[in-house]
């Protein structure tokens with residue numbers, strides 16, 4: 157577990173104003189819609205009138221992220237930066253499909269907080285729960301947005317109870333909904349004593365906000381019908397009695413989540429949420445590393461790669477490494493040390509994902525996400541520094557849950573297959589094992605869909621038809637221990653031994669019984685289902 161030491165001293169203002177976060181949600185809860193509204197308020201996109209149909213809106217979004225087209229590098233909307241108020245938000249996208257959970261896990265190592273979006277009618281759904289558990293492992297602060305309040309939603313107390321019980325986290329209402337479904341009027345802002353009214357006529361229009369002097373303010377009655385007003389007063393009174401109070405430290409410690417109610421599609425509640433992320437969310441946090449922790453306010457620049465995306469253009473072999481800046485003030489052209497190879501790297505054409513002006517990064521501060529185009533030198537887990545031999549830790553690699561043999565359709569092209577597979581291994585899209593005995597490769601993934609994606613990408617990007625076939629093995633474990641013990645074990649089990657793409661030893665098997673046997677017969681050999689990427 158990450159030792160969460162919050163920043164001890166105040167950070168320089170440029171760093172302190174940064175908020176780097178991800179959105180976690182179950183498909184369909186409204187992540188895309190909320191992201192679009194963030195960008196809209198962040199001045200990144202202008203959408204006149206009604207929000208367009210989903211497909212079209214998605215294109216709008218990916219359009220501005222398709223930067224550096226002339227250099228042939230296309231990067232999907234993996235990271236977006238925008239300003240709101242005094243804050244600079246860095247929103248890192250989490251892959252939506254549950255098959256890519258490892259990628260998601262690593263993405264969450266690059267953020268300081270998460271926004272959890274739930275559907276007001278559905279509450280906590282399976283994918284939300286899974287992603288939440290990942291955030292919990294890192295004690296990430298979580299801010300909650302309960303969406304779709306313009307539709308029939310569950311009772312407010314019921315929603316809050318469900319989060320508290322299913323996710324074992326305290327919940328404090330930041331706002332309280334007034335009516336729901338067709339009668340949804342807006343919210344009472346419990347933190348700022350304001351009435352926020354939703355504008356149903358114009359989905360992009362900023363809703364009306366009325367300052368109040370408490371719930372008994374006569375202005376309330378001018379806007380809220382008597383029956384709803386009475387219900388609101390009763391509920392808020394009860395909520396104040398029964399539910400935890402807002403406590404910023406508890407939010408930062410990951411033990412309490414404030415919840416805002418709204419309707420992303422109607423732009424309602426979004427600004428309040430953004431203000432909440434800015435005012436209460438964490439500033440860039442210290443990063444765990446070996447041999448020492450990195451503090452964001454250190455003068456020297458450090459950063460680490462949490463994601464690698466290969467070029468989708470088959471004519472180019474460039475990749476973009478997504479780097480989370482852990483400390484310092486980076487300026488374009490700086491030479492950084494690539495700690496794994498100990499080689500200097502001039503970072504001359506980094507990309508900052510600033511949504512509004514799409515420019516090359518001239519500078520970046522701790523907390524920012526930077527894209528570094530490269531030819532494969534940068535791998536997930538790599539650390540960049542100004543010379544010091546630091547390695548960011550806590551970026552795991554998980555043992556795959558599904559294994560298949562991979563063969564080139566044309567045996568003459570086996571070499572190309574080697575190249576293609578190592579690229580995907582570097583991207584973190586698959587685990588690639590080279591068995592000690594016999595030819596070919598064994599590819600491991602977390603979800604079956606990934607085999608299909610890989611096959612079509614290898615064909616598309618390398619012009620190489622491949623076949624995935626069932627393997628005699630079903631599990632993989634990394635092997636470690638004293639050299640002599642490991643050697644003895646390897647010699648006696650050659651049929652089960654392979655090397656992963658980093659050259660590390662792996663034990664392949666189909667039976668848990670085998671793993672138990674190894675642990676019994678070779679007490680000095682350790683088999684593990686995760687490996688730190690460094």
Ligand code: G4P
Nearest residue numbers: 183184185186187188189190210303304307419420421422
């Ligand atoms: P996701 O990225 O989390 O998967 O969700 P997305 O934003 O795409 O939203 C899923 C659907 O819910 C979309 O409907 C979207 O318009 C709708 N939606 C989002 N926010 C709200 C809200 O506040 N109120 C209501 N009533 N609907 C909302 P869609 O475009 O029709 O797509 P689909 O339902 O056909 O998939």
